[in-house]
Amino acid sequence: MDDEGNYVVPDQCTTIAPPNNPSFYKAAFDVKKQQWYEAATQEYIDSLKLVTPRPSDIELLKKQNALLSKQLTQLLAMQKVGASD
CATH class of the missing domain: 1.20.5 (Single alpha-helices involved in coiled-coils or other helix-helix interfaces)
Structure with missing residues (x-):
């Protein structure tokens, strides 16, 4: 909130919700393109897969x-x- 009691939305915020499908491992938002993208590397995604x-x-x-x-x-x-x- 600012001094006058108004909510201040930071520049990096968006009202665009991340998509549910496909879900992201590490969602990130591109402010210029106004869209969500996967920020996780393939190595990170592979490390999360369950090992039998x-x-x-x-x-x-x-x-x-x-x-x-x-x-x-x-x-x-x-x-x-x-x-x-």
Whole structure:
């Protein structure tokens, strides 16, 4: 506000809202062109992408256990078929 109680809008402000689609990683406003643009570098954007986490030891053991259980079931089924012949 100025001395008279009026709101003072700085030069770098705009009433143009940034677009929702596409969304920006680091939105910036070009005052001369009166438009929003992406200010983030591609390197920065790539750094934000999720990396698939390595499975925990417990998850690996669960998978191994399931595989061994399946193999054992198949082996027992084959033995049953052989015993009935």
